[in-house]
Amino acid sequence: MQGTRRLKIDNRIHLDNKVQERNLSGIAIEALQSHSKRSKKHMSMKQHKKCGSLDLPKDLCKFEKFKPMHEMWKNYITELIKSVGTSQMAQCLLGADLHGAHILVADCKMAAFKGVSGIMIRETAETFGIITKDDKFKVVLKKISVFMLQVDCWKITLHGDKLTSRKVGQ
Structure with missing residues (x-):
């Protein structure tokens, strides 16, 4: 010791x-x-x-660059609706990929986003990233917004609070 x-x-x-x-x-x-x-x-x-991880690089902020994506989306959604039929169209659109869709923010609790329209190019669990015709990138919250889009002869209204629960691509 x-x-x-x-x-x-x-x-x-x-x-x-x-x-x-x-x-x-x-x-x-x-x-x-x-x-x-x-x-x-x-x-x-x-x-x-x-x-700056949420920002889109300036060279990609061009509406014209995303027009081919919109044309591809129109073909995709037309084929999707034909395969499902009009009876299940609402459920089909809630699960459809909206990247490339021409979206209008019909209503939003934030007045600055009301009336914004353009091609949806980014989707997160809570937001849509939209490139407008004047080459601006806007991030709109789904939860407080109502979106409209047109597919063939159908005008579709999507309530953003219903879109927040769906799975976003991985």
């Missing part, structure tokens, strides 16, 4: 396969170090906006 005071015990464990640190931006590191459960895995909307 004598001399045990001088003995130092090393409690560290050395691993041969050390995990390499990820290269993250300062904003991503702040998000991961935050105390909330969501922030440990995801950045907040404020952080996304600050680092």
Whole structure:
């Protein structure tokens, strides 16, 4: 027992396969170090906006670049409706891919988005990204909006709160 005071015990464990640190931006590191459960895995909307991850590059903000996508969508939706028939069209459209659809924001609780129309090019769980004819990219919340689109001779109204529960492409 004598001399045990001088003995130092090393409690560290050395691993041969050390995990390499990820290269993250300062904003991503702040998000991961935050105390909330969501922030440990995801950045907040404020952080996304600050680092520009939600912005569309300026060279892609051209309505003309997305016209072929709209033509492809028209062919896709026409074939989809023909295969399903008009009796199940409503259910079919709720599950259909809307990338390339020409969408009009018929009603929105945010007055700035009311009347926005263009080709839908980005969809998230809660938003639609729309490129307008004047080459502007607008992100519209689904939950507070009502959208209209036209398929052949049908004018279709989609309530955004019904669209928020559907699965977005992976």
